Each structure stands twice: as structure tokens, then as C-alpha cells.
Amino acid sequence: MELVAVTTNVAYIPGVVNIGVLRNGERCAVIDTGLDKDSGRNIRKVLEAEGLKLEIIINTHSHADHFGGNDYLARNLKAEVYAPSIESGIISNPILEPVYLFHGATPIRNLRNKFVLAKPSPVDQIIEPGKLEVIDLEVEIIPLPGHCFNQVGVLVDNILFCADTVFSKRVIDKYRIPVVQDVGSHLKTLDRLNGMEYDLFIPAHTKPVEDIKGLVAKNMVTTQGIIKDIKALLNEPKTTERVMSELCTSYGLDLTVVQQYYLIHMTIMAYLGYLYDEKQIDIEMDGNLLMWKLSP
Ligand SMILES: [Zn+2]
Numbered sequence: 001m002e003l004v005a006v007t008t009n010v011a012y013i014p015g016v017v018n019i020g021v022l023r024n025g026e027r028c029a030v031i032d033t034g035l036d037k038d039s040g041r042n043i044r045k046v047l048e049a050e051g052l053k054l055e056i057i058i059n060t061h062s063h064a065d066h067f068g069g070n071d072y073l074a075r076n077l078k079a080e081v082y083a084p085s086i087e088s089g090i091i092s093n094p095i096l097e098p099v100y101l102f103h104g105a106t107p108i109r110n111l112r113n114k115f116v117l118a119k120p121s122p123v124d125q126i127i128e129p130g131k132l133e134v135i136d137l138e139v140e141i142i143p144l145p146g147h148c149f150n151q152v153g154v155l156v157d158n159i160l161f162c163a164d165t166v167f168s169k170r171v172i173d174k175y176r177i178p179v180v181q182d183v184g185s186h187l188k189t190l191d192r193l194n195g196m197e198y199d200l201f202i203p204a205h206t207k208p209v210e211d212i213k214g215l216v217a218k219n220m221v222t223t224q225g226i227i228k229d230i231k232a233l234l235n236e237p238k239t240t241e242r243v244m245s246e247l248c249t250s251y252g253l254d255l256t257v258v259q260q261y262y263l264i265h266m267t268i269m270a271y272l273g274y275l276y277d278e279k280q281i282d283i284e285m286d287g288n289l290l291m292w293k294l295s296p
Contacts, residue, residue, distance in 0.1 A: 001042045003050055006200060006208075007157045009137055013046050015039075017065055017204050020058075020154060020161040021047070027135040029056035030079075031154050031161045032204065033069030036114050040072030056134055058127070059083040060163035061148035062090035063179075064097060066204065068114060070121030080124040082134075084141070086150040088123040101262040110258035127152065144193070146186025147179060158199045165193055166215040168206035172222050176251040179267050183223065183274035190220050230271050237284050237291035244268045 003021060005011045013019040017039070020031025028047060033040055047054055054077045059067045062083070070091065073079050083091050090096045098107035098116050111117070129143045129152070142153040147164040154161040167178050180186045194216045201212040209215060226247070233246050244265060248255060255261050272292055275281040284291045 001046050003046050006159055010157045010159050012161075012202055012208070013043060014207075015042075018161075018202055018208075019043055020202065021052075022134060022137055022139070022156060023050075023052055024135045024137050026051055026053050028052040028054055029058060029134050029137075030054060030073075031058045032060055032066040032163075033057055033073055035065045035068040036118070037069070037072045040069030040076075043069060043073065044077065053077075054079045057081045058134065058154055059087060059091055059123075060144075060153065060161070060204070061151035062087040062094075062097065063148060063164070064094065064114060064116050064118035066163070067091050067094075067121060068118035071119035074121050081121055082125045082127045082132075083123045084128070084143075084150045084152045085126050087148065088126055091121055092123050094118045094120050101259075101266055108258070111262060113259070116259060116263075144189050146182050146184075146189045148181055155198070159202065160196065160198045160200070161202045161204075162193065162212070163204050165189055166203050166206075166212065166219045168203075168215070169218050171205065172218060176222075176253055177226060177247070177264050177267055178219070178222065179263055180223070180270050181266065183227070183270050184277070187220075187223060190216050190223070194220075226271060227275065230268075230275065231280065231294060234281055234292055234294045237286065237293040239289050239291055240265070240268060240272060243272065243292060 001013050001015055003011045003013055009023055011021040017034045022029040057070055057079050070081055074081055094117055098111035101111055127141050129141050132139050132141055140155040142155050144151045144153045144165050151163050153163055193212055200208050200210055202208045229247060233243055280295055281292050282295050284293055
């Protein structure tokens with residue numbers, strides 16, 4: 001892992017999760033911390049090699065792969081953690097991620113691994129959209145909800161760290177149904193992102209791009225395609241499980257991992273909930289099954 005400088009004050013550490021780095025003299029802040037203690041340790045190594053002292057962690061959202069390194073960095077370097085509301089609740093109580101994946105019940109052991117259950121970390125400051133001072137640099141917190149309830153991006157020096165708003169073509173073509181928690185917000189966020197002109201966009205899971213429009217288009221087409229395909233399946237009433245099973249099969253997916261099942265299940269629920277609230281589909285209770293069907 002190494003630091004890639006973008007401007008005097010902005011850099012990032014490329015990886016499975018790109019870690020944003022803001023620097024001001026020897027003071028520094030990071031945007032997200034990766035999956036676990038090892039990610040935290042690697043970030044520390046890179047920063048120390050550059051003579052940087054970590055003061056602040058900004059978390060974009062509460063998925064385990066974005067805040068799993070918090071615990072190590074907050075404990076060892078006494079870094080303060082900034083996170084948006086809602087996300088902060090999960091970052092300090094990470095069991096809530098597997099809990100919501102398991103419909104609110106105590107999660108089964110398949111959902112208690114580090115990919116969905118990070119170590120808890122304190123959150124020192126709740127961040128709101130708008131201007132924020134971080135290590136004496138002015139940054140702007142940009143709301144980017146959809147992929148996660150209250151996800152935010154960080155704009156600094158005309159560079160936007162845009163978290164998990166967009167995934168690469170490679171990831172989408174492989175996984176077909178990218179995680180979304182709020183489809184309506186996700187569509188609006190993609191629309192807003194499409195109108196943004198910055199010098200550089202740094203998504204968390206793919207290479208930085210100067211123009212985000214191509215990635216937005218791919219993600220928009222994917223989301224609209226899933227909406228269309230779910231509606232096509234609802235020409236007759238179906239349960240959530242039936243919709244999910246038929247959609248996955250038609251996309252050539254063969255789910256074998258329980259955790260993946262639950263992540264996609266949540267995402268399908270997000271789509272069904274969106275279509276229901278948009279009055280495009282209805283609910284029919286039949287033989288103690290909740291069935292979805294197209295609105296007349
Ligand atoms: Zn995420």
C-alpha cells in the first residue's frame with residue numbers, strides 16, 4: 001500500500017477500499033479505514049512512512065468494510081471519529097448490521113463474520129451536510145444516501161470522495177445486484193452525481209475518474225434494469241423469496257453463501273419497498289404469505 005498524492009492536501013491509499021487522506025503539514029485525516037485491524041495497521045504504516053499524524057477519521061457510511069479499521073486506529077493513534085447520524089449508531093453498535101440483515105432478530109453465526117460485523121468504534125462527532133473544518137482544512141460533507149441509509153461524500157480541493165455511490169462495470173457485471181438500502185434515494189443521488197463537475201471523483205471500490213458520468217450511467221442502467229425485471233416478474237403475485245430466486249436465476253447467479261443471500265435479500269426488499277411506495281406494485285396477503293403483484 002502506498003500514498004498517491006492528488007493535490008498538496010489530498011491523497012489516497014489505493015486498495016480494495018480506497019482510503020482518502022487529507023494532510024496539512026504533519027497533521028492528517030483519513031476517509032474510511034477498510035475492513036479490519038490489518039487495514040488499520042496498513043494505513044498506520046503508510047501514514048507514518050510519510051511522517052503524518054492521524055487526528056481524524058471520517059466515515060462515509062456504516063458498512064463493515066469502511067469502518068473496520070477504526071478500532072485499531074482510534075485506540076492506537078487516539079484518532080477521533082466523525083460520522084453521519086444513523087451511520088454513527090451502527091459504527092458504535094456494529095451488531096446492528098447483521099441484525100438488520102436478519103430482519104431484526106439475533107443474527108445467525110453466518111452473519112457474524114468481519115465482512116458484516118466490524119469491531120465497534122466510538123463516534124466523537126456527528127457530521128451534517130455542509131462545510132466542516134478538519135485539521136484546519138475546509139471540507140464539504142455531501143449527502144449521498146441510497147447505497148446506505150445516510151451515506152456521505154467528502155469534497156475537498158474540488159475532489160469528491162464519493163464512497164459507494166457507484167460500482168465499476170467489472171463488479172456490476174460479476175455481482176449483478178449491487179447492495180442498495182434505499183432505491184428512491186439511490187436514484188436521486190445518481191442523478192445529482194451526474195450533474196457534478198469536479199476535478200476528480202474517488203469512489204471507494206474502483207479507480208478515480210475525472211468524469212463520473214460513465215460510471216453513473218452504468219449504475220443507473222443497472223438499477224433501472226433491476227426495477228424493470230422485478231416488475232416483469234410480478235405479472236402474477238409472488239413472495240419476496242420467489243422474486244429473488246427468479247431474478248437471481250435469470251441473472252445467472254447461483255447463491256451458495258448465506259451472507260450473500262441476506263445482502264441480496266435486503267437489496268430486493270429495498271426495490272420492492274420502493275416500487276410499493278411508488279404505488280407501482282401492491283401487497284396481497286394469501287394463505288399467510290405476503291405476495292407482491294403489479295398495481296392494476
Ligand atoms: Zn458500502
